[in-house]
Amino acid sequence: DIVMTQSPLSLPVSPGEPASISCRSSQSLLHSDGYNYLDWYLQKPGQSPQFLIYLASSRASGVPDRFSGSGSGTDFTLKISRVEAEDVGVYYCMQALQTPITFGQGTRLEIK
Amino acid sequence: EVQLVESGGGLVQPGGSLRLSCAASGFTFSSYWMHWVRHAPGKGLVWVSRINSDGSSTSYVDSVKGRFTISRDNAKNTLYLQMNSLRAEDTAVYYCARDLKGSGYIDVWGKGTTVTVSS
Numbered sequence: 094d095i096v097m098t099q100s101p102l103s104l105p106v107s108p109g110e111p112a113s114i115s116c117r118s119s120q121s122l123l124h125s126d127g128y129n130y131l132d133w134y135l136q137k138p139g140q141s142p143q144f145l146i147y148l149a150s151s152r153a154s155g156v157p158d159r160f161s162g163s164g165s166g167t168d169f170t171l172k173i174s175r176v177e178a179e180d181v182g183v184y185y186c187m188q189a190l191q192t193p194i195t196f197g198q199g200t201r202l203e204i205k
Numbered sequence: 206e207v208q209l210v211e212s213g214g215g216l217v218q219p220g221g222s223l224r225l226s227c228a229a230s231g232f233t234f235s236s237y238w239m240h241w242v243r244h245a246p247g248k249g250l251v252w253v254s255r256i257n258s259d260g261s262s263t264s265y266v267d268s269v270k271g272r273f274t275i276s277r278d279n280a281k282n283t284l285y286l287q288m289n290s291l292r293a294e295d296t297a298v299y300y301c302a303r304d305l306k307g308s309g310y311i312d313v314w315g316k317g318t319t320v321t322v323s324s
Contacts, residue, residue, distance in 0.1 A: 130308055131309075132309045132310070134250070141300055142242075147310045148309070189309030193267065194240075194255065199249040199250070
């Protein structure tokens with residue numbers, strides 16, 4: 094199974110400041126088609142997960158452009174350029190290259 | 206409106222069974238792969254199972270293999286998860302979610318249904 098490791102697990106950020114979350118996979122997520130099968134999701138308190146980023150760097154429809162994803166192979170990053178209060182919650186990376194699909198442990202973002 | 210609505214959760218004793226349902230509306234259900242993902246209290250998200258668009262291919266996480274069965278009825282726009290031999294560690298909120306190609310891009314999630322396994 095591909096193990097996904099996120100850091101940090103807790104991320105206190107002041108409004109307007111940037112935030113960055115790292116996600117590492119135990120195997121490369123780069124498919125022969127040239128795409129990295131890595132998604133990012135946010136689970137806000139009391140809500141279902143919501144889709145943020147797919148194929149490592151493409152923003153899902155309706156996602157603000159302050160969110161960006163980058164990386165390839167085994168190292169990936171989610172960045173928020175300016176954190177807003179509505180961004181609180183737990184962020185998960187997820188690999189979909191092979192089954193079982195696996196999630197990272199989650200990173201809890203809180204507002205200072 | 207695109208919507209997924211789970212049902213069928215509840216309290217069940219260890220060793221018991223439940224069948225979860227997920228009713229889809231607002232999109233062409235038969236064109237999408239579907240997943241079940243669970244979230245146990247205080248833990249992270251765990252992928253449980255996936256089924257392709259016509260129901261001919263399924264996958265499971267090891268911890269539920271042989272106990273859970275995913276299926277779908279495209280005529281009824283409904284996804285199912287038959288859960289047998291339930292254990293305390295299966296206690297979680299279960300979400301159904303859609304995926305265009307089965308390789309991520311899980312863009313719509315239901316609100317979840319709660320399964321509690323306890324005596």
